[in-house]
Every structure is written in C-alpha cells, then in structure tokens.
Amino acid sequence: MQKKEKILIVGAGLCGTLLAIRLAQRGYQIHLVEKRPDMRKETISAGRSINLALSNRGLQALRLAGLESQIQKECIPMNGRMIHDTAGELRFSKYSGRVNEYINFKD
Numbered sequence: 001m002q003k004k005e006k007i008l009i010v011g012a013g014l015c016g017t018l019l020a021i022r023l024a025q026r027g028y029q030i031h032l033v034e035k036r037p038d039m040r041k042e043t044i045s046a047g048r049s050i051n052l053a054l055s056n057r058g059l060q061a062l063r064l065a066g067l068e069s070q071i072q073k074e075c076i077p078m079n080g081r082m083i084h085d086t087a088g089e090l091r092f093s094k095y096s097g098r099v100n101e102y103i104n105f106k107d
C-alpha cells in the first residue's frame with residue numbers, strides 16, 4: 001500500500017539505489033537524485049570502472065530487492081586474481097581456501 005510520506009535520497013550509488021528500492025517496496029514515495037549523469041545513457045569518464053565483484057553481502061542485498069536471480073544469471077565465477085610480477089612470472093592467488101567457493105563477477 002502506498003504511503004503518503006515522500007523520501008528524498010541523495011546519491012544513486014550502491015546504498016542509495018538499494019535503499020530506494022527497499023523503501024519503495026514498503027510503499028514510500030521515493031525521489032532519488034544523483035549528481036553524475038546516468039551511466040546507462042552517457043559515456044562514462046575515463047578511469048571509472050563499472051565491473052563489480054559480488055559476494056555474499058551483495059547477493060543478500062539483491063535478494064531483499066528481489067533481484068538476485070536476475071543478476072546472478074549475468075555473473076561469472078571469479079576464483080582469484082592472477083599476479084603478474086616484473087619478471088613476467090604468474091602467480092594465482094585464490095580468493096577462498098575452500099573448494100568451489102568464489103566471488104561473482106558482474107560486468
């Protein structure tokens with residue numbers, strides 16, 4: 001049921017967008033403002049990354065927002081990082097010591 005209270009959220013980063021969705025799910029009228037242009041519509045400025053490593057906390061937040069399965073379909077497992085040293089040697093550093101555990105990578 002829609003509530004009469006209106007809530008202004010400043011900043012459409014990870015927290016602002018999640019809060020907007022969760023409060024809207026509770027019926028509040030949300031106005032979300034962001035100082036940067038919409039990255040889905042504009043060319044983003046050089047050096048800014050839009051890749052996201054998504055692990056349990058992020059998945060839990062998406063679950064609360066009802067978006068977990070939708071986003072997980074687009075994720076790929078990220079098992080660790082490859083370290084390239086100055087001699088050109090490669091060393092793989094796993095994110096978890098447990099077998100079959102990984103972080104999700106969302107482009």
Ligand SMILES: Cc1cc2nc3c(=O)[nH]c(=O)nc-3n(C[C@H](O)[C@H](O)[C@H](O)COP(=O)(O)OP(=O)(O)OC[C@H]3O[C@@H](n4cnc5c(N)ncnc54)[C@H](O)[C@@H]3O)c2cc1C
Pocket residue numbers: 010011012013014015016033034035036049051052053054058
């Ligand atoms: C290089 C880098 C890589 C990262 N990689 C990951 C990762 O892979 N996975 C992960 O989980 N976390 C990652 N993080 C951490 C993650 O980005 C932060 O934890 C998260 O963005 C914090 O969310 P937030 O909403 O508090 O802040 P932000 O995401 O920074 O959002 C704040 C928003 O408010 C806007 N804003 C600020 N002032 C105003 C204003 N006056 N009016 C309007 N809008 C305003 C800003 O433009 C911004 O969009 C990374 C961080 C960095 C720096």
